Amino acid sequence: MKTLDIIRTANSNLLRSKTRTILTILAIIIGTITLTLTVAIGNGAKDYINNQIKAVDIPNGLFIVKKNPNQGRDGNPFAPTDTLPKYTNQIGIEVTPLISSSDMASIQQIKGIKKVYGEHTNLQTLYVTLNGNDKYAVSAYYYVPEETLSLAAGTIPSANDSTSVILPYKAIKTLGYSSPSDLIGKTVSFAFITSSNINKVTGTPTPTLKQFHVSGVMVTNLLVGDNAIFPVSVNNAIFNELDTTPTDQQSFSNVAAITDSLSSKDQSALQTTLSNKGYNSNSISSISSSIQGVITTVQVGLSLFAAIAILAATLGIVNTLLMAVLERSREIGLMKALGMGKGGIFSMFAFEAISIGFWGGIIGILLGVGIGSIANNLARKYFLKGFEGYSLLTFPISFLIIILVIDLFIAFLAGAIPALKASRMNPIDALRVE
Amino acid sequence: MIQVTDLHKTYGNKKNTYDALNGINLTINDGESVAIVGKSGSGKSTLMHVMAALDTPTSGSVQYEGKNLANYNARELNKFRNENIGFVFQQFFLKPNQNVFENISLPLMIKGISANQRHERVLQVLKEVDMEDKKKNKATDLSGGQKQRVCIARALINNPKIIFADEPTGNLDSTTGKTIIDLLFKLNKEKHITLIIVTHDDDIAKMCDRRIYIQDGKILNHENT
Ligand SMILES: Nc1ncnc2c1ncn2[C@@H]1O[C@H](COP(=O)(O)OP(=O)(O)OP(=O)(O)O)[C@@H](O)[C@H]1O
Ligand SMILES: [Mg+2]
Numbered sequence: 001m002k003t004l005d006i007i008r009t010a011n012s013n014l015l016r017s018k019t020r021t022i023l024t025i026l027a028i029i030i031g032t033i034t035l036t037l038t039v040a041i042g043n044g045a046k047d048y049i050n051n052q053i054k055a056v057d058i059p060n061g062l063f064i065v066k067k068n069p070n071q072g073r074d075g076n077p078f079a080p081t082d083t084l085p086k087y088t089n090q091i092g093i094e095v096t097p098l099i100s101s102s103d104m105a106s107i108q109q110i111k112g113i114k115k116v117y118g119e120h121t122n123l124q125t126l127y128v129t130l131n132g133n134d135k136y137a138v139s140a141y142y143y144v145p146e147e148t149l150s151l152a153a154g155t156i157p158s159a160n161d162s163t164s165v166i167l168p169y170k171a172i173k174t175l176g177y178s179s180p181s182d183l184i185g186k187t188v189s190f191a192f193i194t195s196s197n198i199n200k201v202t203g204t205p206t207p208t209l210k211q212f213h214v215s216g217v218m219v220t221n222l223l224v225g226d227n228a229i230f231p232v233s234v235n236n237a238i239f240n241e242l243d244t245t246p247t248d249q250q251s252f253s254n255v256a257a258i259t260d261s262l263s264s265k266d267q268s269a270l271q272t273t274l275s276n277k278g279y280n281s282n283s284i285s286s287i288s289s290s291i292q293g294v295i296t297t298v299q300v301g302l303s304l305f306a307a308i309a310i311l312a313a314t315l316g317i318v319n320t321l322l323m324a325v326l327e328r329s330r331e332i333g334l335m336k337a338l339g340m341g342k343g344g345i346f347s348m349f350a351f352e353a354i355s356i357g358f359w360g361g362i363i364g365i366l367l368g369v370g371i372g373s374i375a376n377n378l379a380r381k382y383f384l385k386g387f388e389g390y391s392l393l394t395f396p397i398s399f400l401i402i403i404l405v406i407d408l409f410i411a412f413l414a415g416a417i418p419a420l421k422a423s424r425m426n427p428i429d430a431l432r433v434e
Numbered sequence: 435m436i437q438v439t440d441l442h443k444t445y446g447n448k449k450n451t452y453d454a455l456n457g458i459n460l461t462i463n464d465g466e467s468v469a470i471v472g473k474s475g476s477g478k479s480t481l482m483h484v485m486a487a488l489d490t491p492t493s494g495s496v497q498y499e500g501k502n503l504a505n506y507n508a509r510e511l512n513k514f515r516n517e518n519i520g521f522v523f524q525q526f527f528l529k530p531n532q533n534v535f536e537n538i539s540l541p542l543m544i545k546g547i548s549a550n551q552r553h554e555r556v557l558q559v560l561k562e563v564d565m566e567d568k569k570k571n572k573a574t575d576l577s578g579g580q581k582q583r584v585c586i587a588r589a590l591i592n593n594p595k596i597i598f599a600d601e602p603t604g605n606l607d608s609t610t611g612k613t614i615i616d617l618l619f620k621l622n623k624e625k626h627i628t629l630i631i632v633t634h635d636d637d638i639a640k641m642c643d644r645r646i647y648i649q650d651g652k653i654l655n656h657e658n659t
Contacts, residue, residue, distance in 0.1 A: 001543060001545075002543070002546050005543045005549070009543075012531060012532075016531050330525075330527055337488055337521055338515065340512065341508065341509060342508070428489050431527070
């Protein structure tokens with residue numbers, strides 16, 4: 001029998017008991033919608049994280065802080081200790097120890113580290129002002145020359161530009177403008193302060209005002225937040241100006257290192273070396289991959305529930321086809337008598353199952369994508385306002401194809417049981433049926 | 435030529451056996467018309483099924499042109515039935531969801547003939563059974579006699595050498611039955627198709643070249659016309 005004839009016959013057989021076929025397909029549709037949506041939500045979240053991380057990428061960048069000797073047992077910050085913490089010449093025991101100039105030198109010497117930049121988090125910005133009267137609270141984010149930033153408008157200032165700043169997206173509306181390009185070229189003042197500029201008795205801060213011209217506006221981004229963005233050189237220069245104690249000037253709270261392009265094996269070896277020397281380190285890619293890992297785990301978990309729905313639906317296929325085999329046993333007997341082989345009978349029923357899986361899968365995927373698009377639009381209008389570049393659900397075509405293939409495969413497996421039963425029928429028994 | 439030698443067919447399990455065929459010996463020549471006659475339960479249908487390669491004998495052999503069916507594998511037997519044998523049953527066995535045309539083309543479809551090539555051949559056999567005007571009708575909408583003519587057309591579609599008809603008039607009134615029988619004998623005479631009819635009806639049996647009387651799975655006697 002020709003394949004085309006098998007497919008035609010199978011499809012016309014499916015139409016014989018329309019209600020039953022439609023109900024079976026409906027069950028597959030529901031399972032497929034569930035699977036499509038769970039996969040899409042996970043993908044949406046992953047895409048979002050990826051976009052956010054891509055907006056402030058430091059290729060081969062590594063963030064380094066010194067381990068707090070008082071932090072937990074065995075280097076685990078959450079493990080309780082059974083002794084009192086050691087005193088480290090700093091107020092408060094939660095503070096991460098500073099990285100001294102000798103620390104910097106020893107980090108610099110580690111093989112694989114190309115460059116290190118120290119940052120003083122002790123330097124703070126109190127506010128930003130455009131006209132000198134209206135002051136808006138803002139914090140600072142310092143970038144290293146190797147960092148790539150996604151801007152909504154303008155350009156990234158060069159590494160040693162000490163008079164340019166990138167403003168956060170919210171600054172547009174705050175300062176009374178409507179589009180990011182309106183801000184470019186404007187002059188704003190920032191109030192800087194370190195702990196040494198706070199009166200020890202009264203607690204009154206004496207900030208230093210510095211003028212910057214706006215060279216860029218940052219896109220809304222999770223990692224940078226609502227910070228004003230300066231080159232790290234600005235951080236060092238202003239700190240040195242405000243705090244003249246040499247030991248303070250040579251101590252950094254954290255360090256951004258640029259490494260050679262390392263294989264993941266060399267990278268983890270480098271991080272182990274750092275850890276042995278008493279430093280915790282993190283790369284953007286490792287942060288990203290650990291977040292992605294969590295999302296994938298959740299996604300797989302949710303998909304399993306959806307898969308159970310599809311599995312339940314396939315029991316419907318088994319049931320529908322078993323009934324069809326019983327109803328059509330005379331017909332099966334006749335076809336066998338007329339020379340149809342086991343293979344032909346099997347294919348016919350298997351194809352009926354695949355056809356149910358196909359229509360259930362296609363319709364389910366289309367409905368899933370449709371529901372997802374509506375959800376995306378609603379989300380964009382209401383609770384995702386301001387999250388640029390984020391779709392609640394994304395539907396990569398490759399995933400949709402995989403879902404369809406899963407549907408077809410499971411449907412085939414479900415159809416195999418009745419199909420086998422039909423193919424093994426004895427024509428004479430079937431023909432003797434009254 | 436069909437040659438049946440010492441054919442036995444036993445139904446049932448070890449404890450409870452029933453010998454439906456008890457040593458049948460029989461030779462049927464090409465173009466012959468043969469009636470298999472006997473009481474209900476005597477083994478007529480069983481004999482027909484074994485001869486038509488629908489069932490395997492417990493012992494003994496069925497040979498076509500000297501070739502033993504026992505030497506054929508399942509695929510070869512399917513092909514053999516499809517191409518050489520036409521079946522006409524008491525209960526028609528038409529597919530209710532298909533029209534006359536589709537029902538008749540089933541054996542060609544099973545054989546793997548494409549839809550285009552099937553078309554002409556179906557029209558041809560429709561003419562032979564005088565049912566051209568009903569080709570688009572659903573099989574369920576036909577009268578009993580028309581249904582049986584569709585079945586004969588289906589049996590003819592592959593130009594078979596032999597037609598096995600198991601009580602072909604069992605579900606028809608006597609006049610309709612007569613036209614069906616006339617059609618079968620016309621095919622036997624004009625196309626030299628060997629005709630093997632299982633029947634209760636003495637009148638039908640008398641029209642055949644030969645009658646084989648069966649009782650308890652054995653041949654009582656042959657009777658030539
Ligand atoms: N699958 C089976 N299992 C057990 N016994 C069977 C089976 N098929 C047929 N028989 C028995 O074999 C005997 C012959 O049956 P068969 O159908 O050949 O009779 P028949 O001559 O065609 O009768 P009828 O004229 O009623 O059609 C019967 O007694 C029947 O009960
Ligand atoms: Mg019978």
